[in-house]
Amino acid sequence: xxxxxxxxxxxxxxxxxxxxxxxxxxxxxxxxxxxxxxxxxxxxxxxxxxxxxxxxxxxxxxxxxxxxxxxxxxxxxxxxxxxxxxxxxxxxxxxxxxxxxxxxxxxxxxxxxxxxxxxxxxxxxxxxxxxxxxxxxxxxxxxxxxxxxxxxxxxxxxxxxxxxxxxxxxxxxxxxxxxxxxxxxxxxxxxxxxxxxxxxxxxxxxxxxxxxxxxxxxxxxxxxxxxxxxxxx
Amino acid sequence: xxxxxxxxxxxxxxxxxxxxxxxxxxxxxxxxxxxxxxxxxxxxxxxxxxxxxxxxxxxxxxxxxxxxxxxxxxxxxxxxxxxxxxxxxxxxxxxxxxxxxxxxxxxxxxxxxxxxxxxxxxxxxxxxxxxxxxxxxxxxxxxxxxxxxxxxxxxxxxxxxxxxxxxxxxxxxxxxxxxxxxxxxxxxxxxxxxxxxxxxxxxxxxxxxxxxxxxxxxxxxxxxxxxxxxxxxxxxxxxxxxxxxxxxxxxxxxxxxxxxxxxxxxxxxxxxxxxxxxxxxxxxxxxxxxxxxxxxxxxxxxxxxxxxxxxxxxxxxxxxxxxxxxxxxxxxxxxxxxxxxxxxxxxxxxxxxxxxxxxxxxxxxxxxxxxxxxxxxxxxxxxxxxxxxxxxxxxxxxxxxxxxxxxxx
Numbered sequence: 001x002x003x004x005x006x007x008x009x010x011x012x013x014x015x016x017x018x019x020x021x022x023x024x025x026x027x028x029x030x031x032x033x034x035x036x037x038x039x040x041x042x043x044x045x046x047x048x049x050x051x052x053x054x055x056x057x058x059x060x061x062x063x064x065x066x067x068x069x070x071x072x073x074x075x076x077x078x079x080x081x082x083x084x085x086x087x088x089x090x091x092x093x094x095x096x097x098x099x100x101x102x103x104x105x106x107x108x109x110x111x112x113x114x115x116x117x118x119x120x121x122x123x124x125x126x127x128x129x130x131x132x133x134x135x136x137x138x139x140x141x142x143x144x145x146x147x148x149x150x151x152x153x154x155x156x157x158x159x160x161x162x163x164x165x166x167x168x169x170x171x172x173x174x175x176x177x178x179x180x181x182x183x184x185x186x187x188x189x190x191x192x193x194x195x196x197x198x199x200x201x202x203x204x205x206x207x208x209x210x211x212x213x214x215x216x217x218x219x220x221x222x223x224x225x226x227x228x229x230x231x232x233x
Numbered sequence: 234x235x236x237x238x239x240x241x242x243x244x245x246x247x248x249x250x251x252x253x254x255x256x257x258x259x260x261x262x263x264x265x266x267x268x269x270x271x272x273x274x275x276x277x278x279x280x281x282x283x284x285x286x287x288x289x290x291x292x293x294x295x296x297x298x299x300x301x302x303x304x305x306x307x308x309x310x311x312x313x314x315x316x317x318x319x320x321x322x323x324x325x326x327x328x329x330x331x332x333x334x335x336x337x338x339x340x341x342x343x344x345x346x347x348x349x350x351x352x353x354x355x356x357x358x359x360x361x362x363x364x365x366x367x368x369x370x371x372x373x374x375x376x377x378x379x380x381x382x383x384x385x386x387x388x389x390x391x392x393x394x395x396x397x398x399x400x401x402x403x404x405x406x407x408x409x410x411x412x413x414x415x416x417x418x419x420x421x422x423x424x425x426x427x428x429x430x431x432x433x434x435x436x437x438x439x440x441x442x443x444x445x446x447x448x449x450x451x452x453x454x455x456x457x458x459x460x461x462x463x464x465x466x467x468x469x470x471x472x473x474x475x476x477x478x479x480x481x482x483x484x485x486x487x488x489x490x491x492x493x494x495x496x497x498x499x500x501x502x503x504x505x506x507x508x509x510x511x512x513x514x515x516x517x518x519x520x521x522x523x524x525x526x527x528x529x530x531x532x533x534x535x536x537x538x539x540x541x542x543x544x545x546x547x548x549x550x551x552x553x554x555x556x557x558x559x560x561x562x563x564x565x566x567x568x569x570x571x572x573x574x575x576x577x578x579x580x581x582x583x584x585x586x587x588x589x590x591x592x593x594x595x596x597x598x599x600x601x602x603x604x605x606x607x608x609x610x611x612x613x614x615x616x617x618x619x620x621x622x623x624x625x626x627x628x629x630x631x632x633x634x635x636x637x638x639x640x641x642x
Contacts, residue, residue: 036358049636054639056634062369081553087551109242110554110555158553
């Protein structure tokens with residue numbers, strides 16, 4: 001599903017440069033739910049951004065679903081992002097002047113689907129996250145948890161191979177966090193591959209595998225016994 | 234290709250971000266409004282100007298004579314200089330290539346009567362060319378012809394107001410008017426853009442007047458239209474030469490300012506054309522100034538809009554929007570707003586000018602207005618400038634890595 005080999009990335013800071021990722025090797029199989037952990041500055045977000053093609057690595061190989069991701073031009077990267085990846089952000093990143101349904105349907109617009117089809121698929125996914133009744137509300141009229149669920153519906157809409165979540169619960173309280181995690185676990189049960197960046201232990205324990213980063217290298221990579229979020233909800 | 238979805242996206246974004254749309258629209262509408270009004274007023278000034286000199290042909294040279302004030306060549310001062318037909322022929326012969334039109338003028342005052350209606354009018358006995366020098370516009374019938382001149386016909390051409398006075402509402406054409414005891418047939422009625430007095434004039438053939446009033450070959454003045462191919466300086470040189478020649482012919486002292494007087498409109502035209510050039514320059518400066526102000530305004534707003542939308546651009550890119558679609562989204566939105574509001578500004582500006590026209594006439598601004606082409610060109614320039622100003626930052630924004638755009642809060 002996902003193969004990463006000796007990935008390096010540094011950011012220029014003034015005259016010098018900050019070496020953020022110092023050779024990362026990572027294999028993720030289809031259907032896995034992986035938590036990437038680490039303190040701030042460990043490089044976990046950078047790793048996720050490179051996996052998400054939001055950022056480019058300096059060196060190393062990255063193969064996603066047997067497609068080498070390298071030297072992409074903007075257009076190709078856009079197509080790959082649309083086809084392979086669904087994003088969930090800490091700050092939701094919904095477009096504030098579009099209602100829930102329009103936000104969910106936006107990736108489908110960039111897939112070139114017809115309006116009717118977009119509406120149907122959008123509604124289907126909103127129903128899946130339990131927000132069909134809120135389809136015509138603007139993000140400002142939704143709670144944090146609801147916003148994140150709209151964002152998840154949007155990430156799912158294009159039926160991506162891989163879901164990438166960057167601190168998906170970072171802006172939510174514990175109960176809402178667990179609700180979101182429960183939902184992500186459900187998606188994983190249905191076979192979605194999910195990568196979650198987090199620095200919260202309890203969230204990490206709800207995944208099936210935990211990868212710990214420190215100073216740009218992988219310290220630990222182990223399977224864990226998944227804690228079901230449903231028991232807290 | 235017409236992309237309905239793209240237009241939906243654009244109109245939603247315009248509609249949901251009203252402040253932004255109105256702000257950019259206002260800038261363009263206001264710039265075009267100002268542009269229209271200022272150019273309109275400048276044009277109005279130009280019109281007033283033009284009209285002030287529209288009465289007579291602008292290439293006219295007037296020749297009059299009077300009494301000599303200086304003794305010269307053995308002749309006493311105080312001698313009367315009388316122009317005659319032979320002088321007119323002499324001038325026409327001598328300066329054929331420099332003259333476009335030429336006419337004599339003989340002035341009389343007459344009592345005109347028609348079926349009990351009576352009034353005093355000035356008569357000008359002239360040659361056919363006089364029509365073009367005075368810019369008489371024929372309303373009915375025809376002007377004095379060369380044939381009338383040869384036949385010494387008792388034909389007259391009367392002004393619009395003469396017709397109104399004597400015939401009230403009826404047509405004077407073909408009727409006979411009694412001028413101080415002699416019957417004349419009206420062969421034409423003319424109008425004139427100059428003042429009303431010009432339309433209270435009666436024209437007759439010069440030869441007829443000479444025959445009937447004194448039986449001589451005297452003329453009161455000669456009016457020439459110099460060849461329009463002559464430059465202003467050449468025309469002035471021509472009239473100077475002519476003056477000298479005539480003074481010679483009449484044995485008048487070269488320094489005598491009274492005996493032979495030649496007035497050349499070219500002298501006046503020189504000032505007029507300089508003023509007109511100045512006015513044109515002012516129009517250009519005003520137009521360019523307003524346009525540049527508008528361009529700067531819309532450019533600033535476009536840069537601001539792109540900045541404001543950076544995060545949205547990041548989100549769209551993360552969801553798989555290709556850069557081209559992002560650029561076209563932003564650009565088309567700005568083009569639509571500027572085009573629509575530019576048009577609104579144009580309509581408003583024209584409406585303001587229409588409304589203000591009667592008021593402005595008191596300030597020597599006549600028929601203030603703009604040519605649609607100028608304003609539409611100005612609007613297109615603004616739209617293009619706005620697009621260009623939006624394109625560069627939009628292009629740049631579409632190239633930002635999504636992660637950078639998303640980080641931008």
